Amino acid sequence: MSAFEKGLEDMLPRLRRFAHGLAANRADADDLTQVTIERALRARTQWQEGSRLDAWLYRIMRNCWIDTVRSRARSCKIIESAEAGEHIGHDPRPQIDARLDLDRLMRAMERLPLEQREVVALVLIDGLGYRETAELLDLPIGTVSSRLVRGRTALLAMVKEG
Amino acid sequence: MTDEEALFAYIDGELEGEDLIRIEAKIAADPVLQKTVAEHRALAAELQCAFSTILDAPVPPLRPVTAAADGKVVSLADERSRRDRRLVSWRAPHWAAMAATLVAGVIGGAAFSGSDRTGSVAEREGQLVATNWLDDALTTQLASAQSSEAPVRIGLTFRNHGGAICRSFAAENVEGVACRKGKDWQLEGLLSRERAKTGDYRLAGSSATAAIVDNMISGEAMDAHQEKAAEAADWQP
Numbered sequence: 264m265s266a267f268e269k270g271l272e273d274m275l276p277r278l279r280r281f282a283h284g285l286a287a288n289r290a291d292a293d294d295l296t297q298v299t300i301e302r303a304l305r306a307r308t309q310w311q312e313g314s315r316l317d318a319w320l321y322r323i324m325r326n327c328w329i330d331t332v333r334s335r336a337r338s339c340k341i342i343e344s345a346e347a348g349e350h351i352g353h354d355p356r357p358q359i360d361a362r363l364d365l366d367r368l369m370r371a372m373e374r375l376p377l378e379q380r381e382v383v384a385l386v387l388i389d390g391l392g393y394r395e396t397a398e399l400l401d402l403p404i405g406t407v408s409s410r411l412v413r414g415r416t417a418l419l420a421m422v423k424e425g
Numbered sequence: 426m427t428d429e430e431a432l433f434a435y436i437d438g439e440l441e442g443e444d445l446i447r448i449e450a451k452i453a454a455d456p457v458l459q460k461t462v463a464e465h466r467a468l469a470a471e472l473q474c475a476f477s478t479i480l481d482a483p484v485p486p487l488r489p490v491t492a493a494a495d496g497k498v499v500s501l502a503d504e505r506s507r508r509d510r511r512l513v514s515w516r517a518p519h520w521a522a523m524a525a526t527l528v529a530g531v532i533g534g535a536a537f538s539g540s541d542r543t544g545s546v547a548e549r550e551g552q553l554v555a556t557n558w559l560d561d562a563l564t565t566q567l568a569s570a571q572s573s574e575a576p577v578r579i580g581l582t583f584r585n586h587g588g589a590i591c592r593s594f595a596a597e598n599v600e601g602v603a604c605r606k607g608k609d610w611q612l613e614g615l616l617s618r619e620r621a622k623t624g625d626y627r628l629a630g631s632s633a634t635a636a637i638v639d640n641m642i643s644g645e646a647m648d649a650h651q652e653k654a655a656e657a658a659d660w661q662p
Contacts, residue, residue, distance in 0.1 A: 275484050276479065276480040276481075276482075276484060277480065279479050279480075279482075279484060280476050280477070280479040280480055283476055283479050284476060334635075334639065364475060365475040365476065365478060365479075368471070368472060368475050368476070383472075386437060387437075387468075387469045387472050387473070388472050388473060388476045390473075392439065393434070393437070393439050405426070405430075408426065408430045408433070408434060409427075409430060411430075411433060411437075412427075412429055412430055412433050415433065415465060415468065415469075418468065419464060419465060419468050422468060422471075
């Protein structure tokens with residue numbers, strides 16, 4: 264196994280976690296992981312040895328997710344999906360001590376605009392610094408910081424309202 | 426950096442020096458800020474905790490990693506499009522093949538049976554075109570303003586690579602894509618929809634139509650405003 268493949272394999276758990284931060288549900292997150300790995304393997308010659316593999320992979324994953332959302336926006340508008348139908352009438356029973364499980368947090372994350380969701384996923388979930396996040400997303404650090412404020416404020420409000 | 430941004434930078438351990446001292450003093454003097462800090466720390470911990478379960482979970486088998494060993498990358502997207510092609514197998518652009526299926530399935534009445542609105546597809550100069558209620562819906566119905574009761578639902582309106590305006594649609598038993606040519610809506614794809622509206626089939630049918638759109642579309646689909654303007658121009662390019 265090459266150093267690249269080894270690095271890729273070591274990154275799988277973190278990649279999956281980032282995918283769960285971007286995607287709305289677990290199935291989408293695993294699809295996203297799969298597609299990202301495929302794209303990374305095809306583009307492996309573009310990765311420069313010695314540079315950060317995690318940032319390179321996160322960028323690929325983010326682009327894959329943007330592609331998925333674009334192409335899905337088209338299919339979804341054609342006919343509302345059966346899955347969406349199932350959600351109609353879904354009654355999240357009011358639970359006083361509702362436990363914040365992963366699925367609930369993923370649903371809350373999904374309601375954030377992607378630009379906020381990705382900084383929340385990178386800083387709050389993955390633990391990257393502001394500067395690392397800014398470099399990864401190719402944004403000014405001030406933009407990362409302001410998106411983070413908006414994202415986590417909205418997230419807290421959603422979590423509070425249950 | 427605004428004070429609010431500085432507060433969050435503090436929570437994230439990103440502040441140092443004078444900024445850190447300033448914010449710490451501010452928080453110490455303000456119970457409301459203390460509460461905000463505590464809530465956001467709890468949220469961050471909650472997120473980290475919940476999402477970290479993914480790190481410990483076994484990674485489901487990923488085809489490409491194993492497949493890469495023999496030098497081949499199996500693509501999920503390729504597999505999907507293979508699956509979609511199977512579903513769209515009678516989306517042949519060749520009218521001969523299509524007409525044969527239509528004669529058997531659509532014009533023959535199976536697809537539109539149970540309704541008196543027959544004859545929604547006709548052959549004109551070797552092309553299949555929408556007529557009657559399908560023609561009406563394509564010509565007059567705006568996706569942005571259609572009733573949920575409408576027998577035909579219009580999906581996307583877009584331009585194809587030739588610049589013509591095309592629209593996707595779905596009725597009870599058929600769905601597809603038609604493009605405006607002169608005063609006609611020429612059918613570019615027509616798929617039968619199973620009567621049994623099980624979730625799987627509905628999704629598969631939709632994704633098949635989506636695949637047709639994906640192949641044809643040039644640029645982005647029209648928004649409500651553009652769709653209305655296109656209607657006003659009688660869907661001419």
